Amino acid sequence: MEGFLETTYDKFIFRAKTDCLYTKDEFWAAIQGRMATVGLTDFQQKSKGDVTILTTVAPGTELKQGQAMGDMETIKATIDLISPVTGKVVEVNPALQDRPFLINDDPYGKGWLYRMELTDPEGDAGALLSANAYFEALKAKVVQEAKKLYG
Numbered sequence: 001m002e003g004f005l006e007t008t009y010d011k012f013i014f015r016a017k018t019d020c021l022y023t024k025d026e027f028w029a030a031i032q033g034r035m036a037t038v039g040l041t042d043f044q045q046k047s048k049g050d051v052t053i054l055t056t057v058a059p060g061t062e063l064k065q066g067q068a069m070g071d072m073e074t075i076k077a078t079i080d081l082i083s084p085v086t087g088k089v090v091e092v093n094p095a096l097q098d099r100p101f102l103i104n105d106d107p108y109g110k111g112w113l114y115r116m117e118l119t120d121p122e123g124d125a126g127a128l129l130s131a132n133a134y135f136e137a138l139k140a141k142v143v144q145e146a147k148k149l150y151g
Helices: 044-048 121-127 132-151
Strands: 004-009 012-017 027-032 035-040 051-056 068-074 078-082 087-092 114-119
Touching: 004 027, 004 132, 012 132, 027 121, 044 132
Parallel strands: none
Antiparallel strands: 004 012, 027 035, 035 114, 051 068, 068 078, 087 114
16 A cells, blocks of 8 residues: 555554654654644554544643543553644544544544644654654564464
8 A cells, every 4th residue: 555564464464654753652643844643553453452432632732742642442451542742732533523433444544633733843753753663663563462462
């Protein structure tokens, strides 16, 4: 698929979008100028299961990089949502209110979490992983997760 790095394990395909930056905690940010769209990675949504409940902060909330921005419950776990950037939440994805499963269906598209106005775009970008660096870490995580499941 164009615009993605992909790795396959067994029957599962894991993707990283090439125009995003990533955290080690499995969140992405697509930074454009002083704005960023933020979401959960493909690996995170696949490894944690179907999203059933999503709790988010409200628009206008100021967040620091690494700060909690809500949580989500899946069939397997409750996951803290951690902001990959610093700034003000200007929009919460309205589609997720009634359809949190969009995170599972399209984590880099319709399943985005927030849009934020950034305080320090360059500083945030410098603290995040490039798509290539994240992809290398992703491949190792996929193998590690498979060993847990299959021994």
